[in-house]
Amino acid sequence: xxxxxxxxxxxxxxxxxxxxxxxxxxxxxxxxxxxxxxxxxxxxxxxxxxxxxxxxxxxxxxxxxxxxxxxxxxxxxxxxxxxxxxxxxxxxxxxxxxxxxxxxxxxxxxxxxxxxxxxxxxxxxxxxxxxxxxxxxxxxxxxxxxxxxxxxxxxxxxxxxxxxxxxxxxxxxxxxxxxxxxxxxxxxxxxxxxxxxxxxxxxxxxxxxxxxxxxxxxxxxxxxxxxxxxxxxxxxxxxxxxxxxxxxxxxxxxxxxxxxxxxxxxxxxxxxxxxxxxxxxxxxxx
Ligand SMILES: Nc1ncnc2c1ncn2[C@@H]1O[C@H](COP(=O)(O)OP(=O)(O)O)[C@@H](O)[C@H]1O
Numbered sequence: 001x002x003x004x005x006x007x008x009x010x011x012x013x014x015x016x017x018x019x020x021x022x023x024x025x026x027x028x029x030x031x032x033x034x035x036x037x038x039x040x041x042x043x044x045x046x047x048x049x050x051x052x053x054x055x056x057x058x059x060x061x062x063x064x065x066x067x068x069x070x071x072x073x074x075x076x077x078x079x080x081x082x083x084x085x086x087x088x089x090x091x092x093x094x095x096x097x098x099x100x101x102x103x104x105x106x107x108x109x110x111x112x113x114x115x116x117x118x119x120x121x122x123x124x125x126x127x128x129x130x131x132x133x134x135x136x137x138x139x140x141x142x143x144x145x146x147x148x149x150x151x152x153x154x155x156x157x158x159x160x161x162x163x164x165x166x167x168x169x170x171x172x173x174x175x176x177x178x179x180x181x182x183x184x185x186x187x188x189x190x191x192x193x194x195x196x197x198x199x200x201x202x203x204x205x206x207x208x209x210x211x212x213x214x215x216x217x218x219x220x221x222x223x224x225x226x227x228x229x230x231x232x233x234x235x236x237x238x239x240x241x242x243x244x245x246x247x248x249x250x251x252x253x254x255x256x257x258x259x260x261x262x263x264x265x266x267x268x269x270x271x272x273x274x275x276x277x278x279x280x281x282x283x284x285x286x
Contacts, residue, residue, distance in 0.1 A: 053135025109231030
Protein backbone atom coordinates (compact mmCIF):
# COMPACT_ATOMS: atom_id res chain seq x y z
CA UNK A 1 0.00 0.00 0.00
CA UNK A 2 1.13 3.53 -0.67
CA UNK A 3 2.70 5.19 2.35
CA UNK A 4 -0.50 6.77 3.54
CA UNK A 5 0.96 9.18 6.03
CA UNK A 6 3.44 10.51 3.46
CA UNK A 7 0.59 10.73 0.99
CA UNK A 8 -1.60 12.37 3.57
CA UNK A 9 0.72 14.95 5.03
CA UNK A 10 2.14 16.82 2.06
CA UNK A 11 -1.08 16.55 0.08
CA UNK A 12 -3.12 17.75 2.98
CA UNK A 13 -0.76 20.57 3.78
CA UNK A 14 -0.81 21.84 0.23
CA UNK A 15 -4.57 21.49 -0.08
CA UNK A 16 -5.07 23.15 3.24
CA UNK A 17 -2.73 26.00 2.36
CA UNK A 18 -4.63 26.41 -0.85
CA UNK A 19 -8.03 26.59 0.84
CA UNK A 20 -6.65 29.00 3.44
CA UNK A 21 -5.16 31.29 0.85
CA UNK A 22 -8.23 31.46 -1.38
CA UNK A 23 -11.84 31.74 -0.48
CA UNK A 24 -13.08 31.09 -3.99
CA UNK A 25 -11.65 27.63 -4.69
CA UNK A 26 -12.92 24.79 -2.53
CA UNK A 27 -11.54 21.28 -2.54
CA UNK A 28 -14.70 20.01 -4.22
CA UNK A 29 -14.09 22.36 -7.13
CA UNK A 30 -10.58 21.12 -7.78
CA UNK A 31 -11.51 17.46 -7.86
CA UNK A 32 -13.69 15.80 -10.49
CA UNK A 33 -17.13 15.07 -9.06
CA UNK A 34 -17.78 11.39 -8.39
CA UNK A 35 -20.63 9.52 -9.97
CA UNK A 36 -23.47 10.24 -7.54
CA UNK A 37 -25.44 7.12 -8.48
CA UNK A 38 -25.60 4.44 -5.84
CA UNK A 39 -22.90 1.77 -6.20
CA UNK A 40 -23.12 -1.65 -4.53
CA UNK A 41 -20.99 -2.00 -1.39
CA UNK A 42 -17.51 -3.40 -2.04
CA UNK A 43 -17.41 -7.15 -1.43
CA UNK A 44 -15.63 -8.08 1.79
CA UNK A 45 -13.04 -10.71 1.06
CA UNK A 46 -9.80 -11.77 2.72
CA UNK A 47 -7.84 -9.45 0.46
CA UNK A 48 -10.41 -6.73 -0.04
CA UNK A 49 -8.53 -4.13 -2.00
CA UNK A 50 -5.80 -6.18 -3.63
CA UNK A 51 -2.58 -4.72 -2.33
CA UNK A 52 -3.92 -2.63 0.51
CA UNK A 53 -5.82 -3.08 3.75
CA UNK A 54 -9.31 -1.99 4.81
CA UNK A 55 -9.91 1.78 4.89
CA UNK A 56 -13.17 2.27 6.74
CA UNK A 57 -14.93 5.17 8.45
CA UNK A 58 -17.31 5.04 11.43
CA UNK A 59 -19.95 7.75 11.72
CA UNK A 60 -22.54 8.28 14.43
CA UNK A 61 -23.75 10.61 17.16
CA UNK A 62 -21.90 11.07 20.45
CA UNK A 63 -22.52 8.08 22.72
CA UNK A 64 -23.66 5.72 19.97
CA UNK A 65 -20.74 3.33 20.53
CA UNK A 66 -18.44 4.19 17.60
CA UNK A 67 -15.37 3.59 19.76
CA UNK A 68 -16.60 0.24 21.08
CA UNK A 69 -17.53 -1.27 17.72
CA UNK A 70 -14.69 0.33 15.75
CA UNK A 71 -12.15 -1.05 18.20
CA UNK A 72 -13.69 -4.56 18.05
CA UNK A 73 -13.65 -4.47 14.25
CA UNK A 74 -10.09 -3.21 14.19
CA UNK A 75 -9.01 -6.25 16.23
CA UNK A 76 -10.94 -8.57 13.91
CA UNK A 77 -9.66 -7.04 10.66
CA UNK A 78 -6.12 -6.33 11.86
CA UNK A 79 -6.14 -2.61 11.08
CA UNK A 80 -5.60 0.28 13.51
CA UNK A 81 -8.56 2.00 15.12
CA UNK A 82 -7.89 5.72 14.91
CA UNK A 83 -10.26 7.92 16.92
CA UNK A 84 -9.75 11.65 16.43
CA UNK A 85 -11.48 12.25 19.80
CA UNK A 86 -8.70 10.19 21.45
CA UNK A 87 -6.03 12.18 19.56
CA UNK A 88 -7.63 15.40 20.78
CA UNK A 89 -7.80 14.13 24.38
CA UNK A 90 -4.16 12.94 24.26
CA UNK A 91 -3.09 16.38 23.05
CA UNK A 92 -5.26 18.00 25.69
CA UNK A 93 -3.67 16.05 28.53
CA UNK A 94 -0.14 16.54 27.16
CA UNK A 95 -0.02 20.17 28.34
CA UNK A 96 1.47 20.99 24.94
CA UNK A 97 0.99 24.38 23.27
CA UNK A 98 -2.48 23.48 21.95
CA UNK A 99 -3.86 22.01 25.12
CA UNK A 100 -5.47 25.11 26.63
CA UNK A 101 -7.10 26.12 23.35
CA UNK A 102 -8.42 22.58 22.81
CA UNK A 103 -9.81 22.29 26.32
CA UNK A 104 -12.00 25.33 25.81
CA UNK A 105 -13.37 24.14 22.46
CA UNK A 106 -13.98 20.52 23.52
CA UNK A 107 -15.60 21.41 26.84
CA UNK A 108 -18.06 23.66 25.04
CA UNK A 109 -19.06 20.76 22.77
CA UNK A 110 -17.73 22.47 19.65
CA UNK A 111 -15.59 21.05 16.86
CA UNK A 112 -11.84 21.56 16.82
CA UNK A 113 -10.51 23.36 13.72
CA UNK A 114 -9.81 21.31 10.61
CA UNK A 115 -6.19 22.46 10.71
CA UNK A 116 -5.59 21.01 14.18
CA UNK A 117 -7.47 17.79 13.40
CA UNK A 118 -5.51 17.15 10.20
CA UNK A 119 -2.24 17.84 11.99
CA UNK A 120 -3.07 15.38 14.77
CA UNK A 121 -4.25 12.78 12.25
CA UNK A 122 -1.20 13.16 10.03
CA UNK A 123 1.09 12.72 13.05
CA UNK A 124 -0.84 9.61 14.14
CA UNK A 125 -0.70 8.07 10.65
CA UNK A 126 3.00 8.79 10.39
CA UNK A 127 3.69 7.15 13.76
CA UNK A 128 1.62 4.12 12.67
CA UNK A 129 3.41 3.85 9.38
CA UNK A 130 6.78 3.75 11.07
CA UNK A 131 5.47 0.73 13.02
CA UNK A 132 4.33 -0.97 9.81
CA UNK A 133 0.61 -0.27 10.15
CA UNK A 134 -1.61 -0.30 7.08
CA UNK A 135 -5.30 0.42 6.57
CA UNK A 136 -7.48 2.02 9.24
CA UNK A 137 -10.85 2.36 10.84
CA UNK A 138 -11.40 6.08 11.37
CA UNK A 139 -13.73 6.92 14.25
CA UNK A 140 -15.04 10.48 14.63
CA UNK A 141 -13.48 11.59 11.35
CA UNK A 142 -14.55 13.05 8.96
CA UNK A 143 -17.04 15.19 10.89
CA UNK A 144 -17.63 17.91 8.33
CA UNK A 145 -18.16 17.89 4.58
CA UNK A 146 -14.87 19.72 4.17
CA UNK A 147 -12.99 17.03 6.13
CA UNK A 148 -14.68 14.37 3.95
CA UNK A 149 -13.72 16.18 0.75
CA UNK A 150 -10.10 16.55 1.83
CA UNK A 151 -9.97 12.89 2.87
CA UNK A 152 -11.26 11.93 -0.60
CA UNK A 153 -8.46 13.99 -2.11
CA UNK A 154 -5.77 11.97 -0.41
CA UNK A 155 -7.07 8.42 -0.20
CA UNK A 156 -9.92 6.05 -1.07
CA UNK A 157 -12.48 5.11 1.56
CA UNK A 158 -13.98 1.65 1.03
CA UNK A 159 -16.90 1.61 3.44
CA UNK A 160 -18.64 3.96 5.86
CA UNK A 161 -20.58 2.50 8.79
CA UNK A 162 -23.22 4.77 10.28
CA UNK A 163 -24.32 3.63 13.74
CA UNK A 164 -27.72 4.83 14.92
CA UNK A 165 -29.53 5.00 18.23
CA UNK A 166 -32.47 7.06 19.55
CA UNK A 167 -31.54 10.38 21.13
CA UNK A 168 -32.81 9.78 24.70
CA UNK A 169 -30.62 6.65 24.85
CA UNK A 170 -27.60 8.52 23.43
CA UNK A 171 -27.87 11.07 26.24
CA UNK A 172 -28.22 8.38 28.95
CA UNK A 173 -25.23 6.52 27.52
CA UNK A 174 -23.00 9.62 27.45
CA UNK A 175 -23.93 10.48 31.04
CA UNK A 176 -23.17 6.91 32.16
CA UNK A 177 -19.71 6.78 30.56
CA UNK A 178 -16.70 6.32 32.84
CA UNK A 179 -13.01 5.72 32.20
CA UNK A 180 -10.54 4.01 34.53
CA UNK A 181 -7.87 6.64 35.20
CA UNK A 182 -5.28 3.90 35.61
CA UNK A 183 -5.81 1.38 32.79
CA UNK A 184 -7.76 3.70 30.44
CA UNK A 185 -10.57 1.20 29.81
CA UNK A 186 -14.08 2.54 29.23
CA UNK A 187 -17.20 1.45 31.14
CA UNK A 188 -20.83 2.50 31.30
CA UNK A 189 -22.89 2.69 34.47
CA UNK A 190 -26.18 3.40 32.66
CA UNK A 191 -28.82 0.71 32.80
CA UNK A 192 -31.00 1.51 29.82
CA UNK A 193 -34.61 0.51 29.59
CA UNK A 194 -36.26 2.84 27.08
CA UNK A 195 -39.87 2.10 26.22
CA UNK A 196 -41.12 2.15 22.62
CA UNK A 197 -42.27 5.66 21.70
CA UNK A 198 -42.69 7.93 18.67
CA UNK A 199 -41.94 5.05 16.33
CA UNK A 200 -38.71 4.15 18.16
CA UNK A 201 -38.58 0.52 19.32
CA UNK A 202 -38.04 -0.42 22.97
CA UNK A 203 -34.36 -0.74 23.79
CA UNK A 204 -32.57 -2.24 26.77
CA UNK A 205 -28.85 -2.17 27.49
CA UNK A 206 -27.16 -3.64 30.53
CA UNK A 207 -24.48 -1.49 32.18
CA UNK A 208 -20.86 -2.29 31.39
CA UNK A 209 -19.52 -2.37 34.92
CA UNK A 210 -15.84 -2.05 35.86
CA UNK A 211 -13.95 -4.83 37.61
CA UNK A 212 -13.20 -4.24 41.34
CA UNK A 213 -9.65 -2.97 40.65
CA UNK A 214 -11.01 -0.12 38.47
CA UNK A 215 -14.15 0.86 40.37
CA UNK A 216 -12.46 3.33 42.71
CA UNK A 217 -10.50 4.97 39.86
CA UNK A 218 -13.33 5.95 37.54
CA UNK A 219 -13.39 9.38 35.94
CA UNK A 220 -15.94 11.13 33.71
CA UNK A 221 -15.00 13.03 30.56
CA UNK A 222 -15.37 16.77 31.14
CA UNK A 223 -17.57 17.00 28.02
CA UNK A 224 -19.99 14.28 29.18
CA UNK A 225 -22.24 16.63 31.16
CA UNK A 226 -25.86 16.98 30.02
CA UNK A 227 -25.64 20.52 28.57
CA UNK A 228 -22.44 19.69 26.67
CA UNK A 229 -23.83 16.37 25.39
CA UNK A 230 -26.94 18.19 24.11
CA UNK A 231 -24.74 20.77 22.43
CA UNK A 232 -22.60 18.01 20.82
CA UNK A 233 -25.76 16.38 19.49
CA UNK A 234 -26.81 19.71 17.95
CA UNK A 235 -23.36 20.18 16.42
CA UNK A 236 -23.54 16.62 15.04
CA UNK A 237 -26.91 17.35 13.38
CA UNK A 238 -25.68 20.59 11.85
CA UNK A 239 -22.15 19.68 10.78
CA UNK A 240 -21.79 15.90 10.74
CA UNK A 241 -25.14 14.61 9.52
CA UNK A 242 -24.46 16.07 6.04
CA UNK A 243 -21.39 13.79 5.92
CA UNK A 244 -23.77 10.79 6.04
CA UNK A 245 -25.47 12.09 2.92
CA UNK A 246 -22.11 12.77 1.28
CA UNK A 247 -21.17 9.08 1.58
CA UNK A 248 -24.72 7.89 0.85
CA UNK A 249 -24.47 9.59 -2.54
CA UNK A 250 -21.18 7.78 -3.15
CA UNK A 251 -22.94 4.45 -2.39
CA UNK A 252 -20.55 3.74 0.49
CA UNK A 253 -22.83 4.12 3.51
CA UNK A 254 -24.07 1.17 5.56
CA UNK A 255 -26.63 2.21 8.18
CA UNK A 256 -26.92 0.10 11.32
CA UNK A 257 -29.57 0.65 13.99
CA UNK A 258 -28.19 -0.72 17.24
CA UNK A 259 -30.76 -3.18 18.57
CA UNK A 260 -29.43 -3.22 22.17
CA UNK A 261 -26.20 -3.68 24.10
CA UNK A 262 -22.96 -5.26 22.87
CA UNK A 263 -23.99 -8.95 23.18
CA UNK A 264 -27.03 -8.37 20.99
CA UNK A 265 -25.58 -5.77 18.61
CA UNK A 266 -22.10 -7.16 17.83
CA UNK A 267 -23.18 -10.37 16.02
CA UNK A 268 -25.83 -8.43 14.09
CA UNK A 269 -23.32 -5.79 13.07
CA UNK A 270 -20.97 -8.51 11.79
CA UNK A 271 -23.84 -9.98 9.82
CA UNK A 272 -24.74 -6.58 8.35
CA UNK A 273 -21.11 -6.14 7.27
CA UNK A 274 -20.93 -9.71 5.87
CA UNK A 275 -18.19 -10.43 8.38
CA UNK A 276 -19.96 -13.07 10.46
CA UNK A 277 -17.58 -15.83 9.32
CA UNK A 278 -14.57 -13.56 8.72
CA UNK A 279 -12.51 -15.13 11.53
CA UNK A 280 -13.09 -18.65 10.09
CA UNK A 281 -12.28 -17.51 6.54
CA UNK A 282 -9.08 -15.88 7.73
CA UNK A 283 -7.86 -18.93 9.64
CA UNK A 284 -8.78 -21.20 6.70
CA UNK A 285 -6.72 -19.00 4.37
CA UNK A 286 -3.69 -18.95 6.74
N1 LIG B 1 -12.99 15.15 13.20
C1 LIG B 1 -13.10 16.09 14.16
N2 LIG B 1 -13.24 17.39 13.84
C2 LIG B 1 -13.34 18.36 14.77
N3 LIG B 1 -13.33 18.11 16.10
C3 LIG B 1 -13.21 16.81 16.49
C4 LIG B 1 -13.08 15.74 15.55
N4 LIG B 1 -12.94 14.59 16.24
C5 LIG B 1 -13.00 14.90 17.53
N5 LIG B 1 -13.16 16.24 17.71
C6 LIG B 1 -13.25 16.96 18.99
O1 LIG B 1 -13.09 16.05 20.06
C7 LIG B 1 -14.29 15.96 20.84
C8 LIG B 1 -14.47 14.54 21.31
O2 LIG B 1 -14.61 13.70 20.20
P1 LIG B 1 -15.20 12.22 20.33
O3 LIG B 1 -14.47 11.48 21.39
O4 LIG B 1 -15.23 11.62 18.97
O5 LIG B 1 -16.64 12.51 20.90
P2 LIG B 1 -18.13 12.08 20.65
O6 LIG B 1 -18.46 11.26 21.84
O7 LIG B 1 -18.80 13.44 20.69
O8 LIG B 1 -18.32 11.38 19.34
C9 LIG B 1 -15.39 16.49 19.93
O9 LIG B 1 -16.51 17.01 20.64
C10 LIG B 1 -14.64 17.59 19.18
O10 LIG B 1 -14.47 18.74 19.98
